[in-house]
Amino acid sequence: MSFNERIKGLSDLFIDDKRKDWFQFISVNVIFGLVAFFMTVLNITQGGPALASLSFVAMCIINVVLTHINDSCFKVARVLFAVQVFILFGYFIVSGNPDGFSCNWMILLPIFGMIVFHKRFGSILGMLGFIMLAFFFYTPFGQNFLKYDYLETYMLRFPIFYLASFICAYFFESVRVVTHDKLVELQEEYKNLYRKDALTGVSNRYGFDADVKKIVADKDLNINQMVFLIFDIDFFKSINDTYGHDVGDKVLIESVNKISKITGGKVCRWGGEEFALLMTNRSLSADDIAGYCKDFAKEAIHIDSLTIEVTVSVGAVIVEGNSVPSIDKLYREADECLYLAKQSGRNRAITKKYD
Numbered sequence: 237m238s239f240n241e242r243i244k245g246l247s248d249l250f251i252d253d254k255r256k257d258w259f260q261f262i263s264v265n266v267i268f269g270l271v272a273f274f275m276t277v278l279n280i281t282q283g284g285p286a287l288a289s290l291s292f293v294a295m296c297i298i299n300v301v302l303t304h305i306n307d308s309c310f311k312v313a314r315v316l317f318a319v320q321v322f323i324l325f326g327y328f329i330v331s332g333n334p335d336g337f338s339c340n341w342m343i344l345l346p347i348f349g350m351i352v353f354h355k356r357f358g359s360i361l362g363m364l365g366f367i368m369l370a371f372f373f374y375t376p377f378g379q380n381f382l383k384y385d386y387l388e389t390y391m392l393r394f395p396i397f398y399l400a401s402f403i404c405a406y407f408f409e410s411v412r413v414v415t416h417d418k419l420v421e422l423q424e425e426y427k428n429l430y431r432k433d434a435l436t437g438v439s440n441r442y443g444f445d446a447d448v449k450k451i452v453a454d455k456d457l458n459i460n461q462m463v464f465l466i467f468d469i470d471f472f473k474s475i476n477d478t479y480g481h482d483v484g485d486k487v488l489i490e491s492v493n494k495i496s497k498i499t500g501g502k503v504c505r506w507g508g509e510e511f512a513l514l515m516t517n518r519s520l521s522a523d524d525i526a527g528y529c530k531d532f533a534k535e536a537i538h539i540d541s542l543t544i545e546v547t548v549s550v551g552a553v554i555v556e557g558n559s560v561p562s563i564d565k566l567y568r569e570a571d572e573c574l575y576l577a578k579q580s581g582r583n584r585a586i587t588k589k590y591d
Contacts, residue, residue, distance in 0.1 A: 258303060258310065260351050260352065261299075261303060261310070261313070261314065262303055264351055264352055265296040265299045265300050265303075265317065266296070266300070268292070268296055268348070269292070269293050269296030269297065269300075272289045272290075272292040272293045272296065273289075275289045276289040276290045276293060288327050288328075288331075289324075292320060292324050295316065295317075295320045298313075299313040299316060299317055300313075302316075314353070317352065318353070318361060321345065322364070322365075322368070325341065325342050325345060325365065325368070326368060328341055328342070329342070329368070329369065329372050329382070330372070330381050330382055330383055331383055331384060332382065332383060332384020332385075332386065333384070336384055336386055336390070339386075339394065342369065342394075342398055343397070343398060343401050345361065345362060345365040345398075346358075346361075346398070346405040346406070347405045349361035349362050349365075349405070350405045350406070350408075350409040354409065354413075355406070355409045355410060355413055358405070358406075358409060359406060362402040362405065362406070363402070365398065366395060366398060366399055366402060369394070369395040370395055373386070373391040373392075373394070373395055430442060430443075431443030431446065435485055435488060435489065435505075436488060436489050436492045436505050437492075438502075438504055438505055438511075439502070439503075439505070440504065441504070441505075441506060441507060444504035444506070444512060444514075445563070447502075447514075448464075448514050448563060449563060451514065451516065452563065459516050459517060460517050460519075460556070460557065461516065461517055461518060461519060461554065461555065461556055462514065462515075462555040463514070463515045463518060463525070463552060463553070463554050464512070464513075464552065464553050464555075464566050464570050465499075465513055465514075465515070465525065465550055465551070465552040465570065466506055466510055466511070466512045466550065466551045466552070466570050466571060466573075466574045467510065467511045467512070467513075467528075467532075467548045467549075467550050468509060468510045468511075468548060468549045468550075468551075468574055468577075468578065469487070469488070469491055469509040469510075469546060469547075469548055470546070470547045470548060470549055470578075470582040470583055471582075472484065472487070472508075472509035475487055475544065475546070479539075479542065479544070483539055483544075486539045487537055487546060488505075488509065491511065491537070491546065491548070492505070492511060494532055494535075494537075495513070495532070495548075498528055498531040498532060499515065499528060501513040501514070501515045502514075510574075512570075521554075522552075522554075522585070522587040525552045525587050526550075526584065526587075528548075528550060528585065529547065529548055529549070529550055529583055529584055529585050532546075532547065532548050533545075533546070533547045533583060547582065547583035549574060549577040549578045549582045549583065549584060550573075550574065550584070550585035550586070550587075551570045551571060551572065551573030551574025551575070551576070551577055551585070551586055551587075552570060552573060552585060552586070552587040552588070553566055553569045553570045553573065553588050553590055554587060554588070554589045554590065555589075555590045556589065556590075566590075569590065570588075572588075573586040573587065573588050574586070
């Protein structure tokens with residue numbers, strides 16, 4: 237797999253908030269764990285204290301393991317992560333090892349806090365870190381716990397540096413949230429445009445396919461009968477040729493409304509002048525479906541000052557019980573029935589029972 241393909245795989249992962257949070261949490265624990273492991277080795281080789289960093293490595297491993305179990309364990313791991321970070325950084329501040337440098341790791345808290353806990357709880361975590369620094373550096377009671385004699389200028393300026401890091405992390409997280417929300421909004425808009433017919437406003441073939449596959453795949457639905465129908469406007473080309481495409485478009489829109497009204501179903505624009513719908517548990521017979529043609533033809537379509545007589549041909553497949561055919565076969569057999577209806581003179585319905 238190429239580098240670009242790997243990057244694309246990560247971008248697809250980040251579309252799902254839940255998977256993104258899972259990935260980022262594991263990544264942060266792996267990064268912290270590796271750094272802590274490196275510092276442990278460094279401290280051991282140089283004769284420094286290694287218990288704190290080694291304990292942190294173990295906790296990072298536990299967090300990763302918990303994350304892979306289930307969502308509840310993932311939540312527990314996030315809480316444990318926050319606690320272990322505060323304990324470790326509190327130890328670093330108090331001990332000051334090695335030579336006061338350990339305290340500088342606090343700068344990572346606002347950054348990784350925003351990554352793991354996002355804006356709201358990341359801000360709380362970051363501010364708690366600042367309060368902890370202020371307590372140890374700015375209060376006489378807190379200074380009594382310090383085992384390392386920090387320079388006064390360091391104790392004055394480092395919390396300010398930490399606060400600057402927190403503000404930057406908050407700003408970039410705010411930008412990320414706004415960008416992410418806008419991206420989600422655009423994706424939803426794109427999905428609607430992709431799944432909707434621009435002229436009639438109903439689902440197009442792609443949206444209909446997705447809805448039908450979802451219904452068929454849902455094992456919890458107790459479907460006694462499934463009926464798939466295709467409506468075709470008879471001699472639609474002559475309507476366009478006689479009245480123009482503008483009137484033809486309005487005939488299509490009015491036809492959608494009529495089909496929806498007489499069937500009570502959710503109509504899809506199948507293509508051109510063809511419309512389809514899937515109905516479940518309606519106990520329809522061939523006579524009922526033939527009645528749709530009659531009901532459609534009862535009233536003419538009125539557009540401005542024009543009165544246009546419009547009829548439809550219908551191809552339908554009735555599926556009884558749970559013997560659901562493949563989607564493609566369902567479509568194909570309904571289309572064959574529609575062809576027979578048109579060949580038989582139009583303004584009629586041909587219905588087939590699937591067995």
